[in-house]
Amino acid sequence: MSVLLEVQDLAVAYGHIDAVKGVSFQLEEGKITALVGANGAGKSTTLLALSGLLHPKAGSVRFAGEDITGLAPHQIVRRGIVQVAEGRAILTTLTVRENLDLGAYTRRDRAGVADSLARVFHLFPLLEERTRQYAGNLSGGEQQMLAIGRGLMAKPRLLLLDEPSMGLAPLMVQEIFRTLVEINRDGLTVLLVEQNVRQALKISAQGYVLETGLVVLADTGASLLVNPKVAEHYLGG
Amino acid sequence: MEAFADFWATYSTLIFTVGIHALLALSLWLTLSCGLLSLANAAFMGIGAYTAALLTLHLHWPFPMVLAAGGLAPAVVALVIGAPTLRLSGVYLAMATLAFGEVTRILVLNLEITGGPEGLNGIPLLTTWWHIVLILAAAGYALARLRRSRMGRAFEAIREDEVAARMMGIDVEGHKLAAFTLGAVLAGLAGALNAHSTFFISPREYGFENAVDILTMTILGGISSLIGPVLGATILTLLPELLRFLHAYRLAVNGLILIGVVLFLPTGLWDSRRLGQMLRAWRTRWEGKP
Numbered sequence: 001m002s003v004l005l006e007v008q009d010l011a012v013a014y015g016h017i018d019a020v021k022g023v024s025f026q027l028e029e030g031k032i033t034a035l036v037g038a039n040g041a042g043k044s045t046t047l048l049a050l051s052g053l054l055h056p057k058a059g060s061v062r063f064a065g066e067d068i069t070g071l072a073p074h075q076i077v078r079r080g081i082v083q084v085a086e087g088r089a090i091l092t093t094l095t096v097r098e099n100l101d102l103g104a105y106t107r108r109d110r111a112g113v114a115d116s117l118a119r120v121f122h123l124f125p126l127l128e129e130r131t132r133q134y135a136g137n138l139s140g141g142e143q144q145m146l147a148i149g150r151g152l153m154a155k156p157r158l159l160l161l162d163e164p165s166m167g168l169a170p171l172m173v174q175e176i177f178r179t180l181v182e183i184n185r186d187g188l189t190v191l192l193v194e195q196n197v198r199q200a201l202k203i204s205a206q207g208y209v210l211e212t213g214l215v216v217l218a219d220t221g222a223s224l225l226v227n228p229k230v231a232e233h234y235l236g237g
Numbered sequence: 238m239e240a241f242a243d244f245w246a247t248y249s250t251l252i253f254t255v256g257i258h259a260l261l262a263l264s265l266w267l268t269l270s271c272g273l274l275s276l277a278n279a280a281f282m283g284i285g286a287y288t289a290a291l292l293t294l295h296l297h298w299p300f301p302m303v304l305a306a307g308g309l310a311p312a313v314v315a316l317v318i319g320a321p322t323l324r325l326s327g328v329y330l331a332m333a334t335l336a337f338g339e340v341t342r343i344l345v346l347n348l349e350i351t352g353g354p355e356g357l358n359g360i361p362l363l364t365t366w367w368h369i370v371l372i373l374a375a376a377g378y379a380l381a382r383l384r385r386s387r388m389g390r391a392f393e394a395i396r397e398d399e400v401a402a403r404m405m406g407i408d409v410e411g412h413k414l415a416a417f418t419l420g421a422v423l424a425g426l427a428g429a430l431n432a433h434s435t436f437f438i439s440p441r442e443y444g445f446e447n448a449v450d451i452l453t454m455t456i457l458g459g460i461s462s463l464i465g466p467v468l469g470a471t472i473l474t475l476l477p478e479l480l481r482f483l484h485a486y487r488l489a490v491n492g493l494i495l496i497g498v499v500l501f502l503p504t505g506l507w508d509s510r511r512l513g514q515m516l517r518a519w520r521t522r523w524e525g526k527p
Binding site (some may be wrong): 053072073 | 390
């Protein structure tokens with residue numbers, strides 16, 4: 001298996017506060033990798049640094065053999081890394097369709113964009129029924145679907161997901177995770193940041209546990225699920 | 238025919254002003270469409286006006302070239318000041334652009350070539366009605382095309398949510414600079430047209446008050462479509478004239494009308510979405526009748 005993304009000693013600070021203190025991990029192509037941990041462990045900060053929204057203080061990020069450390073967000077998107085933000089960050093005053101079209105902003109291959117749209121509608125039939133509705137009128141779960149759909153419209157090589165289950169009803173959480181598995185089956189590499197540790201590790205090939213800005217455990221998803229430390233701290237004993 | 242000649246003699250200045258204000262409102266609409274609250278457009282108008290007037294007075298350039306230079310000069314300035322200031326957003330950007338406007342005004346007030354506080358006199362009246370109509374129509378057409386273009390959609394995304402726009406791969410800084418600069422071009426054109434229709438220009442015409450006026454016209458009309466700013470500019474230019482019979486109370490009533498509009502129609506007079514809903518409601522009521 002080849003490594004798609006390699007993070008070396010990545011450190012990110014907000015002013016004087018070190019949120020991420022030197023984490024290293026790698027993502028295998030075509031696999032789901034989970035980054036789990038408690039609130040404030042530095043998971044979201046790591047993701048934001050990968051997508052260029054935050055500037056790393058130290059360390060390096062290599063994507064498909066290229067050093068992308070410190071590139072601007074739009075340059076990173078063009079290389080195929082697309083983030084689905086926490087809190088969904090959809091454009092509420094635009095329609096569902098307009099949101100999806102904007103997702104394909106960086107692409108110029110019309111036929112390919114049409115294919116992606118069909119694929120998104122296949123994954124989320126609900127979105128196809130609501131193409132002309134304003135995104136702000138969707139429920140939380142539907143907005144999350146739209147956010148993921150919009151991310152897929154960019155035809156990423158790597159999808160970064162920040163807390164996709166946050167604030168959703170349990171059934172909707174199941175639905176979102178089921179879709180992630182399906183997306184991954186198409187060959188898309190996924191990095192998943194989650195507080196819902198059990199669900200995240202279940203679908204992940206590889207997992208990393210973050211604590212106060214450091215990687216404290218790294219193993220396969222299945223092994224982490226049965227690791228007593230993980231069980232004690234994150235799975236409620 | 239004679240009646241028209243009389244009417245034109247009396248009101249042509251006012252009609253010219255409506256057109257120029259409409260162009261200014263559209264220039265700010267463009268800047269706002271990318272989410273930038275800028276108070277620099279009055280200064281851009283001034284830079285365009287002075288550049289154009291000086292080229293006509295001293296170098297006797299042909300009018301089309303003068304107009305082009307009037308649009309280009311503020312664009313160059315916008316590119317230079319935009320790079321550092323556009324990192325700011327909201328009120329902070331408004332303050333920075335306001336400061337830029339004041340610096341420009343004071344510079345013009347103290348330079349020799351601009352005639353200082355006396356301004357420039359004896360600018361030939363080269364602007365005709367069709368210049369204004371043509372440029373306004375061209376600007377309207379270009380902006381309508383822009384709205385539907387890739388760039389227009391990027392502007393919209395940036396205005397709605399900058400972080401989301403970045404995540405979609407939009408070069409936020411580049412697009413903001415483009416919106417700011419293109420807005421400066423339109424404001425500069427308005428300035429050049431204005432200078433050649435009023436015979437005389439002075440620094441007073443391009444200060445803070447005018448910056449606020451342009452903002453008021455645009456917001457009052459509504460920024461959801463291109464009709465809004467043009468409507469706002471027309472109303473705000475004509476209203477003081479229509480209220481002339483109120484004499485001393487004119488400006489007070491003018492202000493009250495503005496407050497009323499802002500209170501009851503916060504999205505502006507022309508809100509395409511609201512108008513669409515009203516039309517649909519009307520239609521259902523009409524069809525519902527036996």
